[in-house]
Amino acid sequence: MNPSAYQQAVSEFTRLYRYQHLAAIAGWDQAAMMPGGGNEARGAAMAELDLLMHGTLTAPALATALQDAAQQDLSDDEQASLREMRRVWQSANLLPARLVEAKSLAGSRCEHAWRSQRQANDWQGFLQNFREVVALSREEAQLLADASGKSRYDALLDQYEPGMSSAELEPIFSDVKSWLPALIRRAMDKQTGETVLAAQGPFPVAQQRALGLDIMQRLGFDFDGGRLDVSVHPFCGGVAEDVRITTRYREDDFMQSMMGIIHETGHARYEQGLPRDRVQLPVGQARSMGIHESQSLSFEMQLGRSPAFLSMIAPLLQQHLGAQPAFAAANLAQLYTRVRPGHIRVDADELCYPAHVILRFEIERALIEGEIEAEDIPALWDEKMMAYLGVDTRGDYRNGCLQDIHWTDGSFGYFPSYTLGAMYAAQYFASIRRQHPDLDARIAGGDLSPVFDWLQQHIWQHGSRWSTGELVRRATGETLNPAHFRAHLEARYL
Amino acid sequence: MNPSAYQQAVSEFTRLYRYQHLAAIAGWDQAAMMPGGGNEARGAAMAELDLLMHGTLTAPALATALQDAAQQDLSDDEQASLREMRRVWQSANLLPARLVEAKSLAGSRCEHAWRSQRQANDWQGFLQNFREVVALSREEAQLLADASGKSRYDALLDQYEPGMSSAELEPIFSDVKSWLPALIRRAMDKQTGETVLAAQGPFPVAQQRALGLDIMQRLGFDFDGGRLDVSVHPFCGGVAEDVRITTRYREDDFMQSMMGIIHETGHARYEQGLPRDRVQLPVGQARSMGIHESQSLSFEMQLGRSPAFLSMIAPLLQQHLGAQPAFAAANLAQLYTRVRPGHIRVDADELCYPAHVILRFEIERALIEGEIEAEDIPALWDEKMMAYLGVDTRGDYRNGCLQDIHWTDGSFGYFPSYTLGAMYAAQYFASIRRQHPDLDARIAGGDLSPVFDWLQQHIWQHGSRWSTGELVRRATGETLNPAHFRAHLEARYL
Numbered sequence: 001m002n003p004s005a006y007q008q009a010v011s012e013f014t015r016l017y018r019y020q021h022l023a024a025i026a027g028w029d030q031a032a033m034m035p036g037g038g039n040e041a042r043g044a045a046m047a048e049l050d051l052l053m054h055g056t057l058t059a060p061a062l063a064t065a066l067q068d069a070a071q072q073d074l075s076d077d078e079q080a081s082l083r084e085m086r087r088v089w090q091s092a093n094l095l096p097a098r099l100v101e102a103k104s105l106a107g108s109r110c111e112h113a114w115r116s117q118r119q120a121n122d123w124q125g126f127l128q129n130f131r132e133v134v135a136l137s138r139e140e141a142q143l144l145a146d147a148s149g150k151s152r153y154d155a156l157l158d159q160y161e162p163g164m165s166s167a168e169l170e171p172i173f174s175d176v177k178s179w180l181p182a183l184i185r186r187a188m189d190k191q192t193g194e195t196v197l198a199a200q201g202p203f204p205v206a207q208q209r210a211l212g213l214d215i216m217q218r219l220g221f222d223f224d225g226g227r228l229d230v231s232v233h234p235f236c237g238g239v240a241e242d243v244r245i246t247t248r249y250r251e252d253d254f255m256q257s258m259m260g261i262i263h264e265t266g267h268a269r270y271e272q273g274l275p276r277d278r279v280q281l282p283v284g285q286a287r288s289m290g291i292h293e294s295q296s297l298s299f300e301m302q303l304g305r306s307p308a309f310l311s312m313i314a315p316l317l318q319q320h321l322g323a324q325p326a327f328a329a330a331n332l333a334q335l336y337t338r339v340r341p342g343h344i345r346v347d348a349d350e351l352c353y354p355a356h357v358i359l360r361f362e363i364e365r366a367l368i369e370g371e372i373e374a375e376d377i378p379a380l381w382d383e384k385m386m387a388y389l390g391v392d393t394r395g396d397y398r399n400g401c402l403q404d405i406h407w408t409d410g411s412f413g414y415f416p417s418y419t420l421g422a423m424y425a426a427q428y429f430a431s432i433r434r435q436h437p438d439l440d441a442r443i444a445g446g447d448l449s450p451v452f453d454w455l456q457q458h459i460w461q462h463g464s465r466w467s468t469g470e471l472v473r474r475a476t477g478e479t480l481n482p483a484h485f486r487a488h489l490e491a492r493y494l
Numbered sequence: 495m496n497p498s499a500y501q502q503a504v505s506e507f508t509r510l511y512r513y514q515h516l517a518a519i520a521g522w523d524q525a526a527m528m529p530g531g532g533n534e535a536r537g538a539a540m541a542e543l544d545l546l547m548h549g550t551l552t553a554p555a556l557a558t559a560l561q562d563a564a565q566q567d568l569s570d571d572e573q574a575s576l577r578e579m580r581r582v583w584q585s586a587n588l589l590p591a592r593l594v595e596a597k598s599l600a601g602s603r604c605e606h607a608w609r610s611q612r613q614a615n616d617w618q619g620f621l622q623n624f625r626e627v628v629a630l631s632r633e634e635a636q637l638l639a640d641a642s643g644k645s646r647y648d649a650l651l652d653q654y655e656p657g658m659s660s661a662e663l664e665p666i667f668s669d670v671k672s673w674l675p676a677l678i679r680r681a682m683d684k685q686t687g688e689t690v691l692a693a694q695g696p697f698p699v700a701q702q703r704a705l706g707l708d709i710m711q712r713l714g715f716d717f718d719g720g721r722l723d724v725s726v727h728p729f730c731g732g733v734a735e736d737v738r739i740t741t742r743y744r745e746d747d748f749m750q751s752m753m754g755i756i757h758e759t760g761h762a763r764y765e766q767g768l769p770r771d772r773v774q775l776p777v778g779q780a781r782s783m784g785i786h787e788s789q790s791l792s793f794e795m796q797l798g799r800s801p802a803f804l805s806m807i808a809p810l811l812q813q814h815l816g817a818q819p820a821f822a823a824a825n826l827a828q829l830y831t832r833v834r835p836g837h838i839r840v841d842a843d844e845l846c847y848p849a850h851v852i853l854r855f856e857i858e859r860a861l862i863e864g865e866i867e868a869e870d871i872p873a874l875w876d877e878k879m880m881a882y883l884g885v886d887t888r889g890d891y892r893n894g895c896l897q898d899i900h901w902t903d904g905s906f907g908y909f910p911s912y913t914l915g916a917m918y919a920a921q922y923f924a925s926i927r928r929q930h931p932d933l934d935a936r937i938a939g940g941d942l943s944p945v946f947d948w949l950q951q952h953i954w955q956h957g958s959r960w961s962t963g964e965l966v967r968r969a970t971g972e973t974l975n976p977a978h979f980r981a982h983l984e985a986r987y988l
Contacts, residue, residue, distance in 0.1 A: 015542060018538055018539040018541075018542035018543075019539075019542070021535055021536070021538075021539035022516045022520055022539050022543060025519070025520055025523055025536075025539075026516055026519055026520070029519055029523060033527075033721065034736060035717060035718050035719060035720060035721060035736060036718050037716065037718035037719035037720075037735060037736065038719060038732075038733070038735050038736030040735070041515055041733055041735035041736060042515070042519075042736070044512055044515075045512040045513075045515035045516050048509060048512040048513070049512075049516060052546070222531065223529060224529050224530050224531035225529060225531035225532060226529060226531075227527065227529060238532075239532070239535055240535075241531060241532050241534065241535035241536075242528060242529060242531065242532030242535060242536070
């Protein structure tokens with residue numbers, strides 16, 4: 001047994017983190033800065049880096065170090081760190097290089113073709129490439145499942161949401177389905193009688209950007225450790241020490257970019273709040289995609305769309321975009337809680353969003369488990385969209401099952417994280433409100449510290465020290481409890 | 495003997511090029527985009543990448559491949575490629591990984607601190623970091639010197655200017671020192687009687703940027719393969735497929751940013767004009783720093799400050815910055831050839847610039863050879879500035895020996911390239927003018943193709959196919975001949 005095995009593993013993961021830094025910055029640059037002519041050289045450089053990271057994780061010496069470290073006398077913190085290193089190590093080492101490469105190639109071919117097939121509403125064309133993506137994803141899932149004893153879909157889900165399972169999700173989502181359609185109808189009925197003023201543009205990009213920066217400042221974004229830029233698909237990238245968030249602007253609509261910036265700032269503050277002394281190791285990094293999403297949705301849904309927050313920032317809108325009646329706080333709150341079932345997930349309001357997610361979860365789970373085939377997707381999509389949202393999608397693949405990028409490259413198992421994030425966020429805020437009965441007054445008065453302090457203390461600083469269940473239990477006194485989500489929606493929309 | 499040895503070496507160098515791509519983009523980002531708080535993590539990531547590149551170049555398999563390739567039956571082109579791969583291989587293999595990493599870390603720490611220390615005129619603070627950079631640079635120089643039989647300084651110089659030596663430089667620079675101070679005085683005397691109109695600002699940054707982009711377009715910059723951004727210290731970075739140039743703006747002065755952009759566009763067109771099918775190998779990359787500088791100075795000095803070019807772009811100035819009498823072509827030519835000895839190298843006029851370079855060459859040579867220590871620099875600086883330019887720099891480190899970035903990260907041996915570049919550029923234009931006696935008329939008429947075609951045909955497309963001497967001889971009919979530089983200066987300034 002090697003007495004420095006644990007330290008060796010730490011060194012290797014520290015090196016991996018530095019490679020990930022380069023990958024994150026090169027990826028951000030590709031999306032936010034790079035001119036088109038650089039794409040081929042960038043692709044080659046990033047593929048080389050992928051290979052290098054995979055090689056780092058699959059080197060025999062690391063396997064030995066992790067194995068030997070398990071025999072060492074480690075502190076509790078070190079054991080947690082080892083557990084997380086092993087988790088990352090395992091998911092890289094269970095897959096043969098041949099499969100990783102085949103899936104990457106098939107995924108990038110399918111995604112590339114999808115960009116035009118979606119425009120052309122060409123489901124049959126898409127199927128040609130997509131069948132291979134499904135086959136390879138099932139193969140991947142089977143290998144992960146064989147090792148873990150989970151089902152195929154659960155093995156994929158576990159990569160984004162460690163510890164989560166279909167068995168836990170299904171009753172939660174079934175419950176949501178039992179009350180959500182009626183809640184949507186009641187909210188729409190209530191809103192029918194309300195008068196809402198639309199904001200009148202144009203809103204010049206420079207003014208929207210200045211407003212966004214001003215709001216980021218109030219949301220505590222550390223500008224010495226991050227930036228705001230523009231990309232076609234907004235994201236939060238970079239590294240914990242240098243977080244790069246992006247948005248996109250439309251001159252006829254400030255609402256999307258403003259709320260998008262608030263959303264990404266939530267992701268960013270999680271990254272900026274991770275334990276800086278351990279952020280180079282898996283144990284110091286974000287707990288899961290659902291927990292990451294719970295930060296962005298704490299900022300966007302719990303805070304950002306609340307009347308208190310909107311009344312706090314209403315003067316900023318007037319300052320940056322000029323005064324107009326639509327910027328009255330109450331009107332802003334109405335604008336940002338408008339319920340309108342529609343085809344597109346990313347445009348969905350807070351209330352309709354879970355329906356889009358549940359539909360995708362049900363379809364992708366059945367697909368990966370082999371209960372349905374790719375060609376069965378459109379009929380199921382139509383049926384579920386009608387049942388959950390009353391939206392007719394027949395024949396409209398473009399705004400139906402072809403709308404998302406996730407499946408095109410085989411990212412099955414990700415969708416549940418969005419709604420888990422929304423549920424966790426509601427649960428956090430129930431805790432924060434218990435601690436601070438005057439929360440809305442403080443927010444309206446510009447004091448957001450109760451929110452930031454709670455998230456820092458209960459979520460950010462812990463990274464992946466605890467399992468998701470334990471993290472949430474320590475933070476809120478209970479594991480995932482979707483009742484808070486329902487209560488939040490009913491309070492806001494009824 | 496391994497029949498695929500040459501191809502193996504090519505594969506390894508192709509991989510190296512991809513790592514260099516990541517290093518170039520991360521380096522550009524650090525200077526142009528990164529917030530200060532990201533510096534430590536970036537430094538660690540870039541040091542890791544340096545180590546990786548060093549490891550790629552020092553792997554035993556590459557040594558064997560290069561050795562075996564030398565026994566293969568290679569074409570002339572392949573032999574040239576092998577020669578350049580061996581040159582790069584050799585300079586990397588002489589340095590232990592420990593030293594490479596230590597120098598990279600010390601350099602990045604010193605450079606980062608310098609950014610604020612320069613502002614604070616804090617020479618003593620700078621010395622704390624700088625002594626280590628000097629010690630590590632001497633160690634590096636000694637190792638290179640031991641292997642090549644060169645002196646320590648020449649060993650560093652050779653990395654930027656393969657084949658150049660102090661023994662060749664010293665008589666050239668001595669000659670320049672023998673006539674330059676008198677030429678500066680005569681030019682100033684001549685200009686005393688002239689009336690020059692200063693341009694009246696302010697010149698908003700957005701307008702200066704639009705002017706710069708317009709000029710870049712006319713200079714043939716490929717915007718699908720590059721960008722213009724802002725950094726404290728302007729540079730040309732990125733990769734041949736995606737060239738990133740930077741400038742800095744002052745609202746009270748458009749002249750610096752405009753000419754700086756022209757300068758960096760010269761570097762950029764060299765990169766964009768390199769042989770794209772071989773740019774991933776040393777033989778397809780820039781020949782030397784002096785040749786690189788000869789491109790930027792062809793654009794800035796030979797072309798950019800010529801009356802013909804300035805008359806061609808005078809209407810653009812009026813279009814972007816508004817009309818004013820100072821924008822008359824003849825007045826612009828006077829402004830851009832104004833001789834004014836001053837403190838700052840990068841602000842120096844064409845005539846004073848060589849004095850700044852010779853001063854730095856003399857100091858850095860003595861420093862690396864161990865004839866002086868870091869703390870001796872300010873006194874020598876003061877003395878030489880007074881002797882060569884009549885400028886008093888005592889106590890003003892900010893505008894004295896703290897002004898340049900080069901020494902902060904240990905880039906000793908680079909400075910001579912600037913004046914070598916000016917000399918090569920004068921020699922090219924003597925050739926171009928022989929071929930095109932109507933050159934000025936064509937430039938004034940907006941036709942820059944004689945310059946671009948000549949540079950593409952004689953310099954850019956050859957990469958490192960030939961040695962510097964051979965490249966220049968094939969292009970101009972003779973090796974370096976500083977007489978063209980003196981003739982150019984006398985023609986322009988007397």
